[in-house]
Amino acid sequence: MNGCTASALLFHHAARRSGRVRGCRSDEELRGISLILLAAGFDTTANTLALGTFALLRNPAQLAALRADPALTDRAVEELLRYLSVAKTFMRTALEDVELGGQTIKAGTTVILSYNTANRDPERFTDPHVLDIQRQDGGHLAFGHGIHQCLGQQLARVEMRVAFPALLSRFPTLRLAVPAEEVVLRPETADIYGVKSLPVAWDA
Numbered sequence: 001m002n003g004c005t006a007s008a009l010l011f012h013h014a015a016r017r018s019g020r021v022r023g024c025r026s027d028e029e030l031r032g033i034s035l036i037l038l039a040a041g042f043d044t045t046a047n048t049l050a051l052g053t054f055a056l057l058r059n060p061a062q063l064a065a066l067r068a069d070p071a072l073t074d075r076a077v078e079e080l081l082r083y084l085s086v087a088k089t090f091m092r093t094a095l096e097d098v099e100l101g102g103q104t105i106k107a108g109t110t111v112i113l114s115y116n117t118a119n120r121d122p123e124r125f126t127d128p129h130v131l132d133i134q135r136q137d138g139g140h141l142a143f144g145h146g147i148h149q150c151l152g153q154q155l156a157r158v159e160m161r162v163a164f165p166a167l168l169s170r171f172p173t174l175r176l177a178v179p180a181e182e183v184v185l186r187p188e189t190a191d192i193y194g195v196k197s198l199p200v201a202w203d204a
């Protein structure tokens, strides 16, 4: 049984037990839902963790501040989400004419939302290109906004609030094993941004 089938069956089983399966028509539909949850839930979080580790290793003062005060973890996770914005762009099609920022978006027009650009907006964030884990101006859009806002955002937060402190305490001497310029990043056109691999070293 592969992961997709397993999660579909789990979901189906849970839904049947909770009596909430009436709207679902087929196993295929449930498999699709499970696949979306796995794709949306794994690549995003895995890349935020890897790219976030890279960002911290490239910003030793920020890394030192986080190591010195683990109480900064929640704020650091929000800042990494803003700064990295691995889920960058999504599309919307206007169902009716919409006025936005002095522009008319005609019904039927498809627009691209750029969450990563919004998260680096200098009118919203002070020094937006700086990673500052003590940043006070929160309210990023890394999980989107509105009715399609990320379904798994609280799970993602929990994963990162556990993983970053665990990584830093388990590997106190963690460092890049290659110069930062040699770390290979995913192309900017990738659906989810991240590192292709992150070579690291530590003292045993």
Ligand code: HEM
Pocket: 036, 037, 038, 040, 041, 042, 044, 045, 048, 085, 086, 087, 090, 091, 115, 141, 142, 143, 144, 145, 147, 148, 149, 150, 151, 152, 153, 155, 156
């Ligand atoms: C760092 C981790 C994550 C990031 C940055 C992220 C980002 C996003 C963003 C920006 C959207 C909005 C898409 C839009 O505007 O159309 C979204 C939607 C979604 N996310 Fe996440 N996500 C993360 C983790 C997760 C996890 C852990 C799950 C599930 C286990 C998940 C499931 C979903 C689903 C199902 C949607 C679609 C919601 C809808 O269209 O109504 N995500 N995510």
